[in-house]
Amino acid sequence: MIQKLLILSSSILLVCGSAAIADDSSNSGNLKYIRGLRNAEDILPLGDTEWLITSGLNGQFSNTDDIGHIYLVNSSEKTFEEFFPGVTPNFDHDKKIFNVCPGPINPETFSAHGLALQQRSPGQFRLYITGHGEREAIEIFDINAKDAKPAISWVGCVLLPDKMLANSVAILSDGGFVATKFFDPTVPNPFNDISQGKTTGGVYEWHPGGKVNAIDGTQLSGANGIAVSTDNKWVYVAASGTREIVRYDRTKNPVTLEKVQISIGPDNIRWGDDGLLYTVGANYVPPEECKNPPCETGWSVFSINPETLKAKRVTGVDQTATMQNASSAIAIGDEIWVGTFSGDKIGYLPKP
Numbered sequence: 005m006i007q008k009l010l011i012l013s014s015s016i017l018l019v020c021g022s023a024a025i026a027d028d029s030s031n032s033g034n035l036k037y038i039r040g041l042r043n044a045e046d047i048l049p050l051g052d053t054e055w056l057i058t059s060g061l062n063g064q065f066s067n068t069d070d071i072g073h074i075y076l077v078n079s080s081e082k083t084f085e086e087f088f089p090g091v092t093p094n095f096d097h098d099k100k101i102f103n104v105c106p107g108p109i110n111p112e113t114f115s116a117h118g119l120a121l122q123q124r125s126p127g128q129f130r131l132y133i134t135g136h137g138e139r140e141a142i143e144i145f146d147i148n149a150k151d152a153k154p155a156i157s158w159v160g161c162v163l164l165p166d167k168m169l170a171n172s173v174a175i176l177s178d179g180g181f182v183a184t185k186f187f188d189p190t191v192p193n194p195f196n197d198i199s200q201g202k203t204t205g206g207v208y209e210w211h212p213g214g215k216v217n218a219i220d221g222t223q224l225s226g227a228n229g230i231a232v233s234t235d236n237k238w239v240y241v242a243a244s245g246t247r248e249i250v251r252y253d254r255t256k257n258p259v260t261l262e263k264v265q266i267s268i269g270p271d272n273i274r275w276g277d278d279g280l281l282y283t284v285g286a287n288y289v290p291p292e293e294c295k296n297p298p299c300e301t302g303w304s305v306f307s308i309n310p311e312t313l314k315a316k317r318v319t320g321v322d323q324t325a326t327m328q329n330a331s332s333a334i335a336i337g338d339e340i341w342v343g344t345f346s347g348d349k350i351g352y353l354p355k356p
Contacts, residue, residue, distance in 0.1 A: 034319075034353045034354055035321055035325060035327065035342075035351045035352075035353045036082075036351065036352055036353065037326075037327065037349045037350070037351050037352075038077065038082055038083070038084055038349060038350050038351075038352075039348055039349040040084065040348060040349070041058060041060065041073075041075050041077075041084055041348070041349060041350050042060055042061075042070045042073065042347075042348060043059075043060055043061035043062070043063075043065070043066055043068075043070055043344070043345055043346055043347065044058040044059060044060055044075060044343040044344065044347075044349075044350050045058075045059045045060075045061050045116075045117055045118070045272075045331045045332060045343055045344070045345040046058065046059045046117065046118050046119040046172075046272050046331065046332045046343055047059075047077075047119075047274075047332045047333075047334050047341050047342075047343045047350065048119045048120075048121050048274070048334065049079075049277075049334060049336055050121065050129060050147065050149055050154065051121075051123050051129065051149065053149055053154075054078055054079050054080045054081075055076060055077065055078060055079070055149065055154055056076075056077040056078075056079050056334075056341065057074065057075070057076065057077075057087070057119060057121065057131065057147075058074070058075040058077060058084075058119075058343055058350060059073075059074060059075075059116035059117055059118065059119050059133060059343075060072055060073030060074060060075055060116050061115050061116065061117060061136075061345060061346075062113075062114075062115035062136070062137070064115060064136060065345055065346060066345070066346035066347075068346075071112070071113075071114075072111075072113075072114040072115035072116045072135075072136075072137065073086050073087075073088065073089070073116060074086075074087045074088040074116050074131075074133070074145075074156065075087055076153075076154060077350070079336065079339075079341070079352075082352075084350075087154075087156055088111070088116075088145070088156050088158070089111035089114070093111050093158065094155070094156065094157040094158065095108040095157065095158045096146070096157045096158070096159055097158075097159060097160060098144075098159040098160045099160075101160060101179065101212050102144065102159065102160025102161060102162065104162075104163070105141075105160045105161040105162065105163070106139075106161075106163075108158055109135065109137075109143055109158055109161065110137065110138050113137035113138045114135060114137045114143075115135060115136040115137045116133050116135060116143075117133065117134040117135065117136060117170070117171065117172075118133065118134040118170070118171055118172035118173050118183075118184075118229070118230075118272065119131065119132070119133055119173075120132040120133075120172075120173045120174050120175045120181065121147075121175070122175040122179075126150075127148065127149045127150035128146070128147070128148060128149070128150070129146070129147040129149060130144065130145070130146055130147075130159075130175070130179075131144070131145040131146070131147055131156070132144055132173045132175055132181055133145070133173070134170040134171060134172060134173050134183060135161075136169070136170075139161070139163060140163070140164045140168060140169065140170060141161040141162060141163045141164055142161060142162045142164065142170070142173055142181060142183060142210075143158065143160075143161050144158070144159050144160045144161060144162070145157060145158050145159060146159050162181075162210055162216065163216075164183070164208070164216055165208070165216055165218075167188045167189070167190055168185045168188070168189075168205075168208070169185065169186050169187055169188070169189045169194075170183050170184065170185060170186065170208075171183075171184045171185070171186035171205075171227065171228050171229070172184050172228060172229045172230045172272060172273075173230065174230045174231055174232045174239070175232075176209075176211070176232065176236050177236050178211055178212065179211075179212050180209065180210050180211035180212060180214075181209070181210055182207055182208065182209050182219075182230055182232060182239055182254075183207070183208050183209075183210070183216075183230065184205060184206070184207055184208075184227035184228060184229070184230050184241060185204075185205030185206055185207075185208060185218075185227055186204065186205050186226060186227060186228060187204040187205050187226070188204065188205070191204075197225075197245075198225055198226035198244055198245040199245065200245070201225045201245045201246045202225055202245065203223045203224065203225055204224075204225055204226055204227070204245065205223070205224060205226070205227040206218060206219065206222040206223040206224055206227050207219045207222035207224075207227060207230065207239065207241060219259065220258055220259070221252070221258045221259040221260070221261070222241070222252060222259060222261070224241060224243040224245070224246070224248075224250065225243055225244070225245025225246045226243060226244035226245035226246075226269075227241055227242075227243060227244075228241070228242040228243065228244045228270065228271050228272065228273075229241070229242035229270065229271055229272035229273035229274070229283060229332075230242075230273065231273050231274060231275060231281060232254075233310065236254060237253060237254055237255055238251055238252070238253060238254070238310065239251070239252050239253075239254055240273055240281055240308075240310065241273070242270035242271060242272065242273045242283055242285075243263075243270070244269045244270060244271065244285065245269075246265070247265050247266055247267065247268065247269055247270065247285075247288060248263045248264065248265050248266070248270075249263065249264050249266065249270060249273065249281075249283065249308050249313065249315065250262070250263045251263070251310075251313060262313060263313070264308070264313040264314070264315050266283075266306050266315045267287065267288050267304070267317075268283075268284070268285035268286060268287055268288060268303065268304050268306065269285040269286050269288065270283040270284070270285045270306070271283065271284060271285045271330070271331040271332065271345075272284070272331055272332040272333075272343075273308075274332065274333065274334045276307070276334065276335030276336075277335060277336055277337065278335060279310070280307045280308065280309060280310070280335070281307065281308040281309075281310055282305060282306070282307055282308070282318070282333045282334060282335050282340070283305070283306050283308065283333065284303055284304065284305045284306070284320075284330045284331065284332065284333035284342060285303060285304070285330065285331075286301045286302070286303050286328075286329070286330070287301040287302050287303060287304055287320070288301070289301050301323055302320060302321050302322035302323045302324075302325065302328070303320055303321060303328065303329075303330040304317050304318075304319070304320030305317070305318045305319050305320055305330075305333045305340055305342070306318060307335075318335075318340070318355070318356060319340060319353060319355075319356055326349075327342070327344060327347060327349055327351050328344070328346075328347070329344045329345050329346045329347060330342050330343070330344055330351075331343055331344055331345040335355055337355075338354060338355050339352050339353070339354065339355055340352065340353055340354075340355050
């Protein structure tokens with residue numbers, strides 16, 4: 005049985021200028037909050053800077069009227085602000101690489117989901133996002149982090165195939181990507197299929213100048229988070245429906261899968277600065293113990309050894325925490341940062 009932590013109370017937000025500041029005087033035990041970020045489903049560090057980037061889903065999965073955002077978080081000062089679209093969004097279409105992209109994103113209907121970052125040169129990053137809204141696409145941005153505060157510009161997109169709701173994306177060394185199909189949005193009640201462990205999607209791959217193609221042999225139940233090794237050989241995927249972390253070798257055709265099952269429904273999967281992979285998700289409750297789903301379960305963070313696939317629970321909370329629906333966990337130094345696909349905050353807690 006998963007060990008549970010005692011949770012105390014909720015956090016308070018102070019607003020100062022354009023940034024929101026966490027008040028650590030009232031939190032859930034060791035889990036502290038920065039409140040005000042809406043549906044910050046994914047979190048990534050911006051290189052070795054103090055900045056974090058988070059996504060911001062619209063209300064599609066939370067049944068709210070939220071609109072999409074990208075947020076910029078200062079991990080040292082524990083503050084955040086809207087990064088995109090902001091007051092004056094910047095567009096600089098790279099038509100050489102993304103010539104098939106029909107045009108700039110519509111900030112009013114944009115929904116930011118999974119994130120991937122690639123450092124292209126000192127202080128310069130490229131950000132890929134699985135975007136929903138008027139179009140289903142991987143949206144691409146450039147981030148300049150050379151100045152005191154980073155700046156962001158939309159530069160292009162890659163449209164995704166029909167009947168594909170994308171979840172997560174990972175960037176390949178040539179500027180291509182691998183992305184997960186979570187489910188077919190035209191299928192009635194796809195979340196029910198995922199809860200039953202039925203195959204709903206898989207992994208797709210794209211390279212500049214080419215098409216987005218499904219990778220045979222990667223069919224999974226609720227293909228969710230995705231990460232690639234630095235040499236682009238190994239791909240790691242979180243299969244939410246079967247509660248598995250799956251690894252396959254991109255150099256082999258057909259691919260062969262290795263997997264390990266864990267006691268959560270894993271969501272995003274991220275590299276920590278210690279060389280381990282980290283994932284987070286709701287603690288598993290057997291159907292016979294959850295008579296009226298969805299049941300509040302709390303959540304746990306697991307680390308995964310990328311070579312052995314050995315999984316270990318690192319930390320987590322129980323169902324009384326004010327932050328549920330954890331969807332992304334990253335380990336940075338002595339802290340673990342956690343995002344949620346449905347909520348008004350992100351959390352951080354000590355790394356054990």
